[in-house]
Amino acid sequence: MDTSFKVAPSILSADFSNLGDEIKKLNETDCDFIHIDVMDGHFVPNLTIGPDVIKSIRSLTNKVFDVHLMMDPVKKYLKDFIKAGADILTVHHEISEDSLECLKEIKRNNILAGISIKPSTPSSQVIKYLEYVDLVLVMTVEPGFGGQKFLNSQIPKIEEIKKMTENKNINIEVDGGITIENARLVKDAGANILVSGSTIFSKKNYSQIIDNLRMA
Ligand code: DX5
Ligand code: ZN
Secondary structure, three states, X not given: OOOOOEEEEEHHHOOHHHHHHHHHHHHOOOOOEEEEEEEEOOOOOOEOOOXXXXXXXXXXXXXXXXXXXXXXXXXXXXXXXXXXXXXXXXXXXXOOOOHHHXXXXXXXOOOEEEEEEOOXXXXXXXXXHOOOOOEEEEEOOOOOOOOOXXXXXXXXXXXXXXXXXXXXXXXXXXXXXXXXXXXXXXXXXXXXXXXXXXXXXXXXXXXXXXXXXXXX
């Protein structure tokens, strides 16, 4: 995957009673990915959606489905997400299973793989995954809920990962609390994919806010 700048709306903040229409609306914008947060009520204290919902919206758009798996266990479900139409599967470093094994399984299925780290996990923990991943997802809030405040403390971590991935074809995705105000900060630190839930879905005109994030 190329490492150009990308915007990934997170449908966690979409109107779930009109999910199909929300996906169609995003399809008409120039967003790059659609970020889908899967939460299991165990790895994180919230429950969201599973493969059947992803499958049901797959036919509505050709946008890249960027699926963020906040799940533990996760390995036995990877195939279901791949069959449902995920283009990118990101697993967490902090799970009780072997994350590297999960990444290898994802790559064996010829889709893109990502590793994510929570705010308390140091950047050094991603080194062992770099050979196997297309992206590193840096959480800038505690995973579990949309609409939380961006953690400035994560900026140096983005810079460190940027250094580690220099000359590698690896994307740096940032997720949590992204606003027009902090988007520039995050980009300057080295991120090239911005996930955004509440900032995008709180506005009527998704295209406008996506453009604003892109240009920030
Ligand atoms: C949080 C999720 C995020 C969330 C971001 O655990 O991983 O993707 O939807 O939402 P905002 O942009 O509102 O922080
Ligand atoms: Zn996410």
